[in-house]
Amino acid sequence: MEHHPSLLAQWLTQILHLARHAWPGFAHGEPLSVLERYDHLLNALLAALVAMAITTLVRKNLSRIPGPLQQVFEGVVEWVQGMIGDNIAHHGERYLPFIGTMALFVFFNNLFGLIPGLSPATSNWNVTLGAALVVFAYYNFHGMKEQGFGKYWAHFAGPIWWLMPLMFPLEILGLLSRILSHSLRLFGNIAGEHVVAGIFFGLMPLLLPVPMMVLGLFFGLIQTFVFTMLAVIYLSGAVSHEH
Incomplete structure (x- = not known):
């Protein structure tokens, strides 16, 4: 498994004199400190603190x-x-703090890909999966709170009662698949952009950094918008009484 710890993690490893050792089945046995191994969590924490x-x-x-x-x-x-x-x-303002917090968290994580020495935590699936799970738990909780536990889960059975044994498992599978699509979309786009930017920086370090950083900023904004919009759409479907 390829793993390139951020310069910040490497620098902190040196400053704190952290021991390096091989992690079984990870990074081809390359010796890493705990900060280098989990630098995505370090960058995610730093992004949260900055926000x-x-x-x-x-x-x-x-x-x-x-x-x-x-x-x-x-x-x-x-x-x-x-x-x-x-x-x-109805009452959409009550969800503003959560949606705004998620948008800022994702944006600052994406932004770290443009800062020398850091890497975007959203280029690691563990971080985007965690964010998607938080969103998943949030909108299902508010769906049950808004409609009631029984009514909320009953709508997954479909409008025809005798199709319930077929419809309910399919609807639940579709609900769970949102976690993968929500997390993988952000992870794949940010990880791919980060790798491509690194390749171009290595080939032409004197000419490309500024335009690539501008494109990276735009790309990070777009991915923040997509992640946030999907969170709002999922939340809307959960709390709506019309479905």
């Missing part, structure tokens, strides 16, 4: 005449509000 720090800074410095950073975050909030409002008819 928390920036949002806390913006909140503490709110002004009637917003500065550039406040304007950016106001735009992000309006964008998420619009997305939720277009898909969830």
Whole structure:
């Protein structure tokens, strides 16, 4: 299994004098420290801390005449509000904190692919799978809360009662498949973009970095939008009373 620990993980390994050893069945037996082995968790934690720090800074410095950073975050909030409002008819504002948090977490993780020494945690399936599972648990919980446990799961049986033995397993399989599609889509796109960018940087390190970084930023925004939009659509389907 190919594994290239980020420079940050390597640097911290040296600073903290962490022991390196081979991990069975991983990275072709290459000796790695615990930080190098789990650098995707390190980068995910760092992305979460950066998001928390920036949002806390913006909140503490709110002004009637917003500065550039406040304007950016106001735009992000309006964008998420619009997305939720277009898909969830009633009380969509209650879901704004969760959807906004997931959007920021995914975006900052994607952004780390553009920063020397770091790597995007979303290029590791463990991270995107964890994010997809959190979204899955969230919208199913709110679906049961909004409609009631029995009514929520009963709609997976279909409109015709005698087709229930066939429809219910198929519907549940389709529900569970969302976890894979939601996580693999983000993982595959970010991992592929990161690998391609690394190849081009190696071939032409003096000419390509700036345009590739611009494209990487745009690509990270697109993938954040797709992940967030799917989360909102799944949530809308779960809490809607019309289905």
